[in-house]
Amino acid sequence: MTKAMTGAKMVVQALIDQGVDTVFGYPGGAVLPIYDEIFQQNSIKHVLVRHEQGAVHAAEGYARSTGKPGVALVTSGPGATNAVTGLTDALMDSIPIVVLTGQVPTFMIGSDAFQECDTVGITRPCTKHNWLVKETDKLAPTLHEAFHIATSGRPGPVVIDIPKDVQFATGTYTEARQVETHYNPQVKGDMEMITELAAAMEKAKRPLFYTGGGVINSGPAASQLLRELIAATGFPITSTLMGLGCYPASGDNWLGMLGMHGLYEANMAMHDCDLMINIGARFDDRITGRLDAFSPGSTKAHIDIDASSINKVIKVDIPILGDVAHVLEDLLNVWKSRGRKTDKENVQKWWHQINDWKKVDCLAFKQETKVIKPQYALARLEELTKKHDRYITTEVGQHQMWAAQYLGFEDPNRWMTSGGLGTMGYGFPASIGVQMGHPDALVINVAGEASWLMNMQELGTAMQYNLPVKQFILNNERLGMVRQWQELLHGERYSSSWSESLPDFVKLAEAFGAKGIICDNPDDLDDAIMEMLHHDGPVLFDCLVEKHENCFPMIPSGKPHNEMILGENADTANAIQAGGAVMV
Amino acid sequence: MSPLKIKKGATSHSAYDLRPTFSDKEERHTLAVLVENEPGVLSRVIGLFAGRGYNIDSLTVAEVDHLGHRSRITIVTSGTPQIIVQIKAQLGRIVDVHKVNDLTVEGPSVERELALFKVTGTGNDRIEAIRLADIFRASVVDSTLESFVFEITGTPEKIDAFAELMRPLGLEEIARTGVAALSRGAVA
Numbered sequence: 001m002t003k004a005m006t007g008a009k010m011v012v013q014a015l016i017d018q019g020v021d022t023v024f025g026y027p028g029g030a031v032l033p034i035y036d037e038i039f040q041q042n043s044i045k046h047v048l049v050r051h052e053q054g055a056v057h058a059a060e061g062y063a064r065s066t067g068k069p070g071v072a073l074v075t076s077g078p079g080a081t082n083a084v085t086g087l088t089d090a091l092m093d094s095i096p097i098v099v100l101t102g103q104v105p106t107f108m109i110g111s112d113a114f115q116e117c118d119t120v121g122i123t124r125p126c127t128k129h130n131w132l133v134k135e136t137d138k139l140a141p142t143l144h145e146a147f148h149i150a151t152s153g154r155p156g157p158v159v160i161d162i163p164k165d166v167q168f169a170t171g172t173y174t175e176a177r178q179v180e181t182h183y184n185p186q187v188k189g190d191m192e193m194i195t196e197l198a199a200a201m202e203k204a205k206r207p208l209f210y211t212g213g214g215v216i217n218s219g220p221a222a223s224q225l226l227r228e229l230i231a232a233t234g235f236p237i238t239s240t241l242m243g244l245g246c247y248p249a250s251g252d253n254w255l256g257m258l259g260m261h262g263l264y265e266a267n268m269a270m271h272d273c274d275l276m277i278n279i280g281a282r283f284d285d286r287i288t289g290r291l292d293a294f295s296p297g298s299t300k301a302h303i304d305i306d307a308s309s310i311n312k313v314i315k316v317d318i319p320i321l322g323d324v325a326h327v328l329e330d331l332l333n334v335w336k337s338r339g340r341k342t343d344k345e346n347v348q349k350w351w352h353q354i355n356d357w358k359k360v361d362c363l364a365f366k367q368e369t370k371v372i373k374p375q376y377a378l379a380r381l382e383e384l385t386k387k388h389d390r391y392i393t394t395e396v397g398q399h400q401m402w403a404a405q406y407l408g409f410e411d412p413n414r415w416m417t418s419g420g421l422g423t424m425g426y427g428f429p430a431s432i433g434v435q436m437g438h439p440d441a442l443v444i445n446v447a448g449e450a451s452w453l454m455n456m457q458e459l460g461t462a463m464q465y466n467l468p469v470k471q472f473i474l475n476n477e478r479l480g481m482v483r484q485w486q487e488l489l490h491g492e493r494y495s496s497s498w499s500e501s502l503p504d505f506v507k508l509a510e511a512f513g514a515k516g517i518i519c520d521n522p523d524d525l526d527d528a529i530m531e532m533l534h535h536d537g538p539v540l541f542d543c544l545v546e547k548h549e550n551c552f553p554m555i556p557s558g559k560p561h562n563e564m565i566l567g568e569n570a571d572t573a574n575a576i577q578a579g580g581a582v583m584v
Numbered sequence: 585m586s587p588l589k590i591k592k593g594a595t596s597h598s599a600y601d602l603r604p605t606f607s608d609k610e611e612r613h614t615l616a617v618l619v620e621n622e623p624g625v626l627s628r629v630i631g632l633f634a635g636r637g638y639n640i641d642s643l644t645v646a647e648v649d650h651l652g653h654r655s656r657i658t659i660v661t662s663g664t665p666q667i668i669v670q671i672k673a674q675l676g677r678i679v680d681v682h683k684v685n686d687l688t689v690e691g692p693s694v695e696r697e698l699a700l701f702k703v704t705g706t707g708n709d710r711i712e713a714i715r716l717a718d719i720f721r722a723s724v725v726d727s728t729l730e731s732f733v734f735e736i737t738g739t740p741e742k743i744d745a746f747a748e749l750m751r752p753l754g755l756e757e758i759a760r761t762g763v764a765a766l767s768r769g770a771v772a
Contacts, residue, residue: 124628125635129679132623148588149679181588182620183679308673311666
């Protein structure tokens with residue numbers, strides 16, 4: 001069946017056919033025909049953001065919390081360039097989003113027209129794929145293929161640049177099932193390698209699962225299979241920042257997050273294990289620390305959908321190319337059919353060792369004074385919200401690491417944070433996207449005051465759509481992580497790392513019609529958090545915390561996992577050697 | 585989300601050896617990359633090399649299958665074995681890339697390059713130039729009383745050698761196409 005319609009109508013039709021219910025966007029001259037079509041329908045809800053970066057982060061938040069692709073719609077020129085940070089963020093964290101950009105009419109392309117930019121040129125390195133559609137007949141197939149590419153294989157952002165005359169012109173609409181594609185990434189892992197891994201698991205004395213965002217991206221089935229595998233083997237598990245929630249934080253085998261600000265027991269286990277099973281993680285530099293001292297004695301298995309992630313920085317012994325859920329299913333079957341064997345005695349010894357490391361209690365802190373410790377604020381937030389099926393987003397910095405350390409995640413898709421790119425300003429718009437996908441859920445953005453200000457304009461969006469997102473701001477009046485590094489690495493010269501001229505956050509909230517809460521006393525904190533939770537609407541929570549608290553544990557740059565700095569008694573004066581200072 | 589139809593002949597299997605042995609020695613590899621003939625695809629490939637800091641020693645590109653809408657990019661690159669494996673994997677994840685072949689490791693292959701040489705001179709130099717051109721099977725494609733343009737095909741090494749010999753004889757300018765390469769034997 002073919003239908004004639006305008007390009008603008010095709011865009012809306014294709015979105016409906018792809019099951020899109022929400023679009024985050026901002027209109028402008030080059031997308032007016034599409035906005036005109038959006039105006040004339042009720043299937044898709046359009047959320048008007050206040051800045052295009054917010055639209056893309058909101059689409060990311062929506063995608064990460066729902067497992068469905070997020071969609072953003074922006075105009076040409078500045079609309080497209082403002083989307084670039086969000087696109088790069090989604091590329092680094094493998095988030096499926098489809099971004100539609102308007103473009104000047106085809107006959108004006110290349111003439112430096114008003115609000116013209118080379119959108120496909122600018123976004124080529126920060127998308128998984130992009131298209132400039134010059135013929136209306138090609139628009140629908142391109143839109144359908146865009147969703148296919150964004151969501152299959154290693155997910156990622158795609159951009160479709162649509163000139164205004166293509167939106168106005170009439171063409172033939174193609175349905176998704178009529179579209180052919182050659183993009184068909186391998187999902188089943190090699191059985192020989194999977195068998196090799198099963199055999200290695202049987203012999204391992206000190207095994208460890210190291211999971212990442214790939215488990216979340218593979219879908220809920222992957223997390224389910226992972227839990228089954230861990231319950232059956234009894235092996236310990238740690239996860240990257242991106243993988244939190246794939247195994248429940250309350251689970252018996254959970255060691256907590258690993259990496260630069262990971263838990264002592266998790267990093268020590270990584271260093272000392274004899275079989276590392278990397279599932280959907282990518283040996284990021286925040287994880288590995290010094291490469292030549294990274295887990296020196298282990299056999300390394302790596303399950304990843306992206307061949308370029310395998311052997312990129314760490315040479316692995318058992319590479320398995322495939323989708324996490326598919327591979328885990330096969331792995332479980334193979335391991336079970338071989339008799340469900342593990343070296344129970346030695347794994348038991350391994351657990352004794354791990355339990356000794358746990359006794360270090362690396363996240364211990366003392367809330368002694370009348371100043372709120374950021375760790376205490378998050379511990380209370382955890383205690384008072386853990387019964388909710390809550391969704392947490394974060395900005396980037398110390399608060400992000402503390403959130404990862406002190407909040408527990410029981411299920412996948414509940415934790416949205418900018419991992420790869422480290423985008424300050426991500427969390428607030430992302431929380432808006434999450435709330436759009438889960439209207440009745442508790443959505444909290446754990447923020448620092450500096451990050452939050454980077455996209456504070458989205459408070460207008462939250463108000464307009466009555467999205468009760470809770471902005472939990474740990475306000476230390478500092479760029480906390482920058483300050484921490486300056487303290488440790490740059491002779492305590494705090495160059496531009498404090499937030500001067502901060503707004504009164506309560507008044508700021510009220511200026512938008514939102515609720516503002518300020519809390520500076522640990523004795524009042526519980527009541528204040530409850531007040532935030534009970535308010536039906538956006539809340540700006542200004543939590544004044546200890547200004548010079550450092551985030552520990554920490555693996556200093558250029559150090560291996562077994563040389564962590566711990567809190568409290570740590571001697572940080574000479575922790576980082578000169579060579580480490582060049583690392584970021 | 586509606587699923588799309590997977591085209592016939594689309595492969596879902598990786599062409600890459602995922603278990604390479606790494607050494608620090610730099611190697612020269614010739615890669616044949618079959619791509620969709622779309623605007624931007626060359627920019628994507630070059631951008632990958634520039635963005636990730638890989639070397640391009642030579643690059644040629646042209647459409648090779650008009651009906652199938654395919655172009656072939658031949659890239660000569662150099663790097664450690666780990667980098668070469670990474671380059672192939674990175675090329676493979678570009679959506680418009682259909683196939684990546686490493687002609688250096690996948691059996692014997694032939695490499696050819698075409699070059700044009702402008703050589704000026706009179707007297708003995710001019711005679712010597714044409715004599716050497718004959719030895720190298722270069723043909724004269726343009727001639728004036730004080731200049732020749734030679735056309736030569738061969739391996740890059742042969743063209744390098746010819747350039748060295750022509751340099752003292754009045755070599756003015758060289759235009760080289762870059763390497764085109766195919767695997768030997770009946771199998772594509």
